[in-house]
Amino acid sequence: MDSKVGAGVARIRTRDPRPGAHMADRGSSSSGESARMSPDIHAIKEVEELKTEITIDAAAKETPPAVEEVPSREGTIGISLIDLAEILDQHKQWVESGGESGARADLTGVNLAKADLTGVNLQAAHLHRVNLSGADLSMANLRGASLVRANLQNSNLLGTELRGANLMGANVYGADGLWFGRLGGTNLFDAVLPESISAMDSSKAIGDATKVARWFYFLTVGLSLLCCLLIIYTTDVRLLLNSSALPFPKLGNLLPMTGLYLGGPIVLLVLSLRFHFLLLRLWGSMAALPAVFPDGQTLEKDGPWYLMGLVRRHFRWQGESRAAMTAFESALSTVLAYWIVPVTLFFFWLRYLTRQDFRGTLLHVFLMTLAVATATSIPFVVSRVLRPGDIRLPKSKNVLRMILGTTRAALAVGCILFIISLGVNRGLPSDKTGSAAGSAADPRRWAATIFQSVGYRPYADLTEASLSTPLPKGTPWTDENVTKISGAHLNEMNLRYARAYHAFLVNAKLWRANLEGSYFSEADLRGANLRETLLRSGIFDRAQLSHVVMVSANATGANFSAADLRFSDLSYGTFENTVLSNAKASGASLYAVNLRNSQLLRTDLSRTDMRDARLEHAVLSFANLEQTDLSSARLADANLTGALCKGTIFLDADLKNADLRGASLVGAVLRGAETDGANLAGADLRGALGITSLQVCSAQNGRTAIMDPDLAGEVQVRCGSH
Structure with a gap:
């Protein structure tokens, strides 16, 4: 027949040290036993202070006034104070060392009824079926302890720490000082609790705690998804023009692209931080709630899965059994709550690279680093909040190591993104070839090569795009109408x-823009403002550049072959090593322009203003310089073979060592021109103004030039047979 006993019922019985006193016991008592005791009072006191009797009372029945005892087939085990002290000391070492030394306390089935255990540390101890009825456990630490079917009836639990403990089937009825806040994370399944605690409505408590967090959760996730959609909707043209980020024309430019790409990440990060702050408050509130309620209901059942999935693994009683669906919910909730903002910020950074705004990109890198740091460190903080059974707290010397450990992923991400951003903004594209831009193996191509491997080019693609507002259909393309076109605003862009083949950029504002290495072949840039623009190594062949302002522009190494530059202003520009072959530049202003080593083969420069121009070593073979003003121009070592210089003004020009073979200088003004070493073989000097025999004689093959008779006679006299 099964006997009913208190689960793990135990008693500590002590003897009265007074002479003649005897010990009482409910299981057995004998007056003869007290008579046989030694008369030595001091010996009796010593024994009673160091030892308790071991009793096993299988027939003991102690039924509380309102609750029936939990049946047990095991008896209670007594323990000596010496052994208990040794166990507690070993357990203390085990706790303080984090399990590296000492031993965990195992007091399964021990009788500690009415024992004075004030302030003892039994954190994470095994206390199955222990009898602590009537014991004084005030200020004791039982965090994470296993108290399955333990008897805590009528015990003193004032200030006792029970968070994370397993109280499944335990009897806590009538316990004094038990506070609901000390039961955070506990397993109370089938436990007998005081009425004030058992009446707690778990569903209402969890619902109230998650109410605000739910709203911020959906706001953060929804805004992140909206930003991702707007990023997908973004084109290079709209990004560069700072057009409206919203695909609704009626709203106008309510949200410009810069507002989306620079303000959006800040708003998202702030919202994410606010959400995680609310989550920490939520977890702090939930940390005070039991993980499993007496009716078997768990926290995750009453809370929304997308929030509970974040902390399910932190509750030991909920993590013991996981279905595949539960694991999927946990993974999905983690991605949405912790990583949707960093992923969205990554897409912001990736898409904004096309704009090549390095300061804006650095902002994205900084925000991305903060977002990743938040995503990696918040779970660690949550574990500290929700796992009350942690054995060891970090020492002060390990705090820095702990911080670096939780943020190293964020620091690594920040460094990688910064280096890649630098490689894109300061490097070369993977598809750029030619000596002007470096060899194909140039190390500056590494960043673009990485992107090319995934099919992405981090430079603007404006191929056949209309950045300027075209004329309405049916409007004639007259010069007057062209001037009315609203040009794209790309100043300092x-x-x-960039790839801008056949792009429409009429009247575009490109003041101080950076077009280095850009591809504008056949682009329409009529009337554009390219003042102080960097055009180095750009491709502008067959581009329409009439009436363009390129004052002080730097087009070193650029290609303008067959381009239309008529009536453009290139004054003070730098066009060294530039290709202008077959270009049309009649009527243009090239005052003080630098065209050293440039290729102007068959270029039409008629009626242009090229005063003070630098054309040393330039190739102007068969170029049309008719009626061009080259006063004070420097043409030393220039190649003008076959050039048409009819009526050209070379006043005070430097033509030393210039190659003028076969050039037509009919009616040219050569007053004050320096022709030392120039090759005049076959040059036509008829009707030239201001030329002297000295100039002809100082040149090479001067006598073979075609001259007026008067000049020929003077040359014959001065040069003689030389």
């Missing part, structure tokens, strides 16, 4: 290595 960075368009390095």
